[in-house]
Amino acid sequence: MTEQIDPRNVIITGVGGQGNVLASQMMGQALVQQGLVVTIGETYGASQRGGSVMSHLRISPTQQWSPLIPEGQAHLVVGLEPMEALRVMARYGNPAVLTLTNTRPIRPLDVIAGEADYPELEVILAGLARLSQKVWTVEATDIALAMGNPIFSNMVILGAMANLGLDWFPLRRDSFQEVLGLLLPAKAMASNLEAFDRGQEAVRELAL
Amino acid sequence: MSILSLDQPGRTVLFMGNEALARGAIEAGVRVCAAYPGNPSSEIIGSLSQVADELGLYVEWSVNEKVAAEVAAGASLGGMRSLTAMKHNGFNVAADFLFNLSMSGIRAGMVIVSCDDPLALSSTNEQDTRPYAKMLDLPLLEPSDFEEGKRMVSFAFDLSEELALPILVHSVTRFSHARGNVTLGPIPRGQAKPFFDASRGVFPKPIEQTHPALHRKLKRAGEAIQAAGFNAYLGPEAPELIVVTCGSGVGYVKEALHNLDAAGRVGILKVGGTWPLPAAALREHLARCQQVLFFEEVDPFLEDNVKAFCAQEGGALGGKTFYGKASGHMPDWGENTPDVAIAVLAKVLDISYRPPRPAAYAAEAAELAAQLAPARTLGFCAGCPHRASFWSIKNALALDDRQGFTFGDIGCYAQGRGPSGFGVMKTLHAMGSGAGMADGFGQLTRFGAEQPVLAVCGDSTFYHSAIPAILNARYNNASLLMLVLDNSATAMTGFQPHPGVGKNAMGQAAPKVDLAEVCRSIGAEVIEVDPFDVEKTTAIIYDLLQDLQGIKILVLKQECALVRGRRQKLLYKVAVDSDKCRGQDCGCNRFCTRVFKCPGLIWDPTAGKADIDEAICSGCGVCASICPAGAISREAV
Numbered sequence: 041m042t043e044q045i046d047p048r049n050v051i052i053t054g055v056g057g058q059g060n061v062l063a064s065q066m067m068g069q070a071l072v073q074q075g076l077v078v079t080i081g082e083t084y085g086a087s088q089r090g091g092s093v094m095s096h097l098r099i100s101p102t103q104q105w106s107p108l109i110p111e112g113q114a115h116l117v118v119g120l121e122p123m124e125a126l127r128v129m130a131r132y133g134n135p136a137v138l139t140l141t142n143t144r145p146i147r148p149l150d151v152i153a154g155e156a157d158y159p160e161l162e163v164i165l166a167g168l169a170r171l172s173q174k175v176w177t178v179e180a181t182d183i184a185l186a187m188g189n190p191i192f193s194n195m196v197i198l199g200a201m202a203n204l205g206l207d208w209f210p211l212r213r214d215s216f217q218e219v220l221g222l223l224l225p226a227k228a229m230a231s232n233l234e235a236f237d238r239g240q241e242a243v244r245e246l247a248l
Numbered sequence: 249m250s251i252l253s254l255d256q257p258g259r260t261v262l263f264m265g266n267e268a269l270a271r272g273a274i275e276a277g278v279r280v281c282a283a284y285p286g287n288p289s290s291e292i293i294g295s296l297s298q299v300a301d302e303l304g305l306y307v308e309w310s311v312n313e314k315v316a317a318e319v320a321a322g323a324s325l326g327g328m329r330s331l332t333a334m335k336h337n338g339f340n341v342a343a344d345f346l347f348n349l350s351m352s353g354i355r356a357g358m359v360i361v362s363c364d365d366p367l368a369l370s371s372t373n374e375q376d377t378r379p380y381a382k383m384l385d386l387p388l389l390e391p392s393d394f395e396e397g398k399r400m401v402s403f404a405f406d407l408s409e410e411l412a413l414p415i416l417v418h419s420v421t422r423f424s425h426a427r428g429n430v431t432l433g434p435i436p437r438g439q440a441k442p443f444f445d446a447s448r449g450v451f452p453k454p455i456e457q458t459h460p461a462l463h464r465k466l467k468r469a470g471e472a473i474q475a476a477g478f479n480a481y482l483g484p485e486a487p488e489l490i491v492v493t494c495g496s497g498v499g500y501v502k503e504a505l506h507n508l509d510a511a512g513r514v515g516i517l518k519v520g521g522t523w524p525l526p527a528a529a530l531r532e533h534l535a536r537c538q539q540v541l542f543f544e545e546v547d548p549f550l551e552d553n554v555k556a557f558c559a560q561e562g563g564a565l566g567g568k569t570f571y572g573k574a575s576g577h578m579p580d581w582g583e584n585t586p587d588v589a590i591a592v593l594a595k596v597l598d599i600s601y602r603p604p605r606p607a608a609y610a611a612e613a614a615e616l617a618a619q620l621a622p623a624r625t626l627g628f629c630a631g632c633p634h635r636a637s638f639w640s641i642k643n644a645l646a647l648d649d650r651q652g653f654t655f656g657d658i659g660c661y662a663q664g665r666g667p668s669g670f671g672v673m674k675t676l677h678a679m680g681s682g683a684g685m686a687d688g689f690g691q692l693t694r695f696g697a698e699q700p701v702l703a704v705c706g707d708s709t710f711y712h713s714a715i716p717a718i719l720n721a722r723y724n725n726a727s728l729l730m731l732v733l734d735n736s737a738t739a740m741t742g743f744q745p746h747p748g749v750g751k752n753a754m755g756q757a758a759p760k761v762d763l764a765e766v767c768r769s770i771g772a773e774v775i776e777v778d779p780f781d782v783e784k785t786t787a788i789i790y791d792l793l794q795d796l797q798g799i800k801i802l803v804l805k806q807e808c809a810l811v812r813g814r815r816q817k818l819l820y821k822v823a824v825d826s827d828k829c830r831g832q833d834c835g836c837n838r839f840c841t842r843v844f845k846c847p848g849l850i851w852d853p854t855a856g857k858a859d860i861d862e863a864i865c866s867g868c869g870v871c872a873s874i875c876p877a878g879a880i881s882r883e884a885v
Contacts, residue, residue: 055624057629057810064427065262065264065427068262068427069251069261069262071262072260072261072262072429077428077429078262078427078428078429079426079427079428080262080426080427080428081422081425081426082425082426082427083369083425090624090625090626090627090628090629090668090847091624091626092624104393104394104395104428104429104499105499105503106496106499106500106502106503106586107422107423107426107427107428107496107499108422108500108585108586109586110503110507110585110586110587110590110603111587111603112603112604112605112610113603113604123620123621124621126616126617126620126621127617127621129613129616129617130613130614130616130617130618133605133609133613134604134605134609135605135606135609144863146847146864147847147850147861148622148623148624148625149624149625149626149627149667149668149845149847150622150623150625151622152841152845152846152847152849152850152851153667153841153842153843153845154838154841154842154851156622157622158622159620163620164620167616167620170612170616171609171612171613171616181863185862185863189817190863222250222251223251
């Protein structure tokens with residue numbers, strides 16, 4: 041039996057416009073349907089203006105925790121953007137943290153302007169590997185672009201999260217589907233579910 | 249289908265704090281809801297607008313918070329329960345009216361939600377709105393979790409109606425923009441017919457009657473809030489320390505005690521009714537021990553008032569040692585977190601706490617993040633019309649060469665003060681203040697001022713409060729160039745419609761109030777231009793600056809890229825011709841990415857040339873007109 045840890049702490053991080061808030065909302069809603077108590081804290085004041093966006097999810101069988109995770113207490117970090125996953129480790133990482141990240145970079149303004157460098161993906165992944173117990177990757181943006189629109193990447197990531205084999209993160213496809221029905225127009229159902237399924241298939245553990 | 253309107257009593261769902269408050273209003277039978285959007289409050293009325301049809305509500309985006317409060321009060325006088333919600337700045341706008349309304353009273357239940365933004369995560373300033381409750385003599389409720397938020401709003405409607413007094417409900421970003429479990433209650437059906445009882449008027453005077461009556465109502469409110477159980481003591485019978493806290497602080501303190509393993513030593517006095525002070529609860533629980541810590545955000549509102557209460561109570565409560573902002577134990581600005589709670593409680597309780605990770609790990613993580621993750625400076629979205637507008641303003645001012653400058657205002661375009669707006673905007677204050685301040689500078693030519701003065705405001709800000717300043721400029725003949733950055737939405741807060749859009753909050757067609765026509769009607773010279781045509785826009789701004797007598801108005805009209813993107817991803821297919829792009833060798837020194845800084849443009853370090861990021865480019869095509877080598881092509885889609 042695994043140790044009962046209450047709460048379990050998940051951070052979904054990315055850049056404004058990547059659908060972070062919707063992804064965490066859907067996941068949280070699905071977990072509440074499954075009988076869990078979920079608290080989400082969102083920082084998105086400037087989310088559409090190129091800033092970092094982070095959602096804290098506290099998952100508990102028993103109680104409503106605060107919407108912010110204390111220092112060093114993340115159990116799972118999910119990067120919609122790889123550099124953002126690494127950024128989060130500074131405050132919330134610990135040697136047992138598990139990490140899932142999209143592989144597609146979004147360059148900060150300072151990088152575009154030539155005032156800073158965006159490291160090679162391999163360098164970021166190596167950094168994540170040093171700081172995590174285990175790292176998974178998923179080419180979420182590429183899959184979404186192949187589906188015709190980058191906005192699906194957040195659903196690809198959710199699919200990937202559901203397939204990490206974590207017993208404390210029991211996101212089920214049927215509850216996800218029900219939440220899609222509650223939150224999105226009917227015509228968006230099939231494509232979002234397809235993105236979720238593709239994410240489930242495409243997630244890979246990073247070979248260290 | 250919407251989760252907010254689910255008629256399934258007993259079902260538990262995940263609600264954003266703002267939705268929990270909205271659901272509380274629905275379950276209390278609210279009929280009229282009005283607000284001006286402002287984060288973190290926007291989703292209260294925003295979510296209600298989505299279910300208005302289904303539930304038979306009237307929901308509007310008003311032009312500003314004062315009007316929204318008046319709309320809600322008017323409905324209340326007509327016997328309909330009403331709700332208004334606003335961010336802290338908006339409360340200031342509505343305050344003038346509310347200071348009269350508290351004395352006149354209302355009829356059907358009326359609830360006013362104020363949402364503060366500690367740390368100014370999506371605001372220009374940091375402000376604690378709670379002291380207004382004391383000034384207004386109005387009851388103030390502060391929910392500490394989502395279920396309680398829903399329950400408090402429902403309770404507030406009943407209390408409001410019973411006392412004929414508006415009730416304040418207070419939230420912060422970490423409540424409004426957080427989510428948690430809420431169990432649905434029933435939605436009442438059927439409604440009374442609106443009627444204004446004209447047999448008696450509703451006035452704040454005579455003061456000798458209304459003010460004492462208000463104080464009596466406030467006292468009754470305190471008793472009702474206490475009886476409803478919103479003030480609660482959690483902890484051991486005889487603690488060594490009591491933490492007096494409210495709102496989001498309750499969760500942080502619980503979390504800290506869990507981490508410090510100190511729940512057995514500390515009591516929490518959760519204050520749900522912050523004003524009037526919960527006298528009965530304070531008398532009962534502060535007597536438990538001598539040490540008191542005040543854990544609250546921004547201003548020491550409970551701290552100062554509870555200390556005054558203890559002084560008044562005198563010996564009955566015994567001598568106390570107070571910890572809080574005055575003692576230096578608590579930060580006196582910014583937002584609280586579990587880590588702040590852990591730190592202050594560890595200090596007061598003399599517990600040595602280390603986060604559950606090795607120090608070496610923390611150091612390495614910090615170092616790797618600093619090395620590999622450069623900060624994300626905020627900027628305009630790809631294809632944002634504001635970038636093009638500020639580009640033209642910058643170039644026109646440079647051509648003019650008289651050190652002309654731009655007063656700024658509130659909206660997405662406030663990034664015009666940063667790198668992606670080329671530092672054009674030089675001030676940022678309240679809604680509409682840029683225009684008003686430009687009026688002031690625009691009078692200084694008589695004292696020898698030689699710099700031309702510009703002001704920018706967005707379309708929603710124009711309707712909200714720039715109109716009086718523009719009118720003032722016309723009347724008093726202030727010389728300025730007013731630039732209205734019209735992107736056809738209240739973009740910053742979530743693209744809410746406004747009077748210029750032709751649609752109301754409930755999605756119905758509405759009369760379009762053309763802002764250019766409003767300006768023409770006062771006799772001002774008005775020109776309209778598409779900011780994506782940077783050459784023409786720059787020339788017009790330059791020309792207008794040459795003979796700046798009185799107010800001239802330029803409307804830069806182009807739809808928000810994100811709003812357009814919902815219908816049509818691209819205006820143009822944009823591409824870089826790698827043969828024409830001379831890359832590192834071009835004298836432009838990466839002009840497109842270094843200076844124009846659109847996130848849709850990237851620099852390919854391997855090829856040493858510019859490129860387009862197809863996942864981000866929104867196809868505005870403006871970069872094609874700024875590349876000196878003509879290497880960026882655009883093809884209409």
